[in-house]
Amino acid sequence: MGQYEAKIAWSRGDQPFLDKRYSRAHSWTFDGGAVVPGSSAPSSVPLPMSDASAVDPEEAMIASLSSCHMLWFLAFAANAGLVVDTYIDEASGKMGKDEKDKRYLAEVTLRPFTSFTGREPDQAEIDALHHQAHDHCEMAHSVRATITVEATIG
Numbered sequence: 001m002g003q004y005e006a007k008i009a010w011s012r013g014d015q016p017f018l019d020k021r022y023s024r025a026h027s028w029t030f031d032g033g034a035v036v037p038g039s040s041a042p043s044s045v046p047l048p049m050s051d052a053s054a055v056d057p058e059e060a061m062i063a064s065l066s067s068c069h070m071l072w073f074l075a076f077a078a079n080a081g082l083v084v085d086t087y088i089d090e091a092s093g094k095m096g097k098d099e100k101d102k103r104y105l106a107e108v109t110l111r112p113f114t115s116f117t118g119r120e121p122d123q124a125e126i127d128a129l130h131h132q133a134h135d136h137c138e139m140a141h142s143v144r145a146t147i148t149v150e151a152t153i154g
Helices: 057-079 123-136
Strands: 006-009 026-030 035-038 083-090 091-095 103-110 112-117 146-149
Touching: 057 083, 057 091, 057 103, 057 112, 057 123, 123 146
Parallel strands: 103 146
Antiparallel strands: 006 026, 026 035, 083 112, 091 103
16 A cells, blocks of 8 residues: 655753743654644644744645645546646635544635646536545545535636
């Protein structure tokens, strides 16, 4: 199947710890060498203990779902003979609480906008391609969030 790895690293440095006012900033290092700054979301842990410029786990999960969906969409569009010029998704997510009052990613909305060269598909074909992409996206299969796709073309 496939194995994927990421190294997550945090260090306290000389900051206090037991007062819980330590920095949540850390790094994610991926197998290809990319290093991404990570942090808790400022909505979860207030500034300055969070780093608003870093990626938080909630954003990363939404980006992962969007990226996986896009990659499948591009493959199916190519199979359909469509030449995609741009694909821009302004994805968002909402947290909710489960029956045990635990927070979780409850809703994700993907808003892909695509443009094409040559034959331009109609909305029904776009919707079918997005449905196919959703059905094949491994990340979508891995979460319990409700995922909605609001596709537009231009």
